[in-house]
Amino acid sequence: MIEEVPLADPETEWLVPRAQEIFTEWFNMFKNPMKGVMDNFSVARFISKTTKMTCISTDPKVAELI
Numbered sequence: 001m002i003e004e005v006p007l008a009d010p011e012t013e014w015l016v017p018r019a020q021e022i023f024t025e026w027f028n029m030f031k032n033p034m035k036g037v038m039d040n041f042s043v044a045r046f047i048s049k050t051t052k053m054t055c056i057s058t059d060p061k062v063a064e065l066i
Contacts, residue, residue: 040066
């Protein structure tokens with residue numbers, strides 16, 4: 001069983017350090033290496049890899065996240 005822990009500190013509403021580490025790692029793994037940002041293509045790739053469902057850059061889910 002995976003232990004559930006809060007992503008944000010309830011008092012400050014800032015991410016807890018471990019959550020920030022994980023999100024930073026994911027960002028660095030999926031960002032566009034030429035631009036250094038998450039663009040439509042990298043967001044679609046992230047969604048595809050994490051959900052194991054095909055997602056393309058023009059998918060409405062991608063636009064919603066961007």
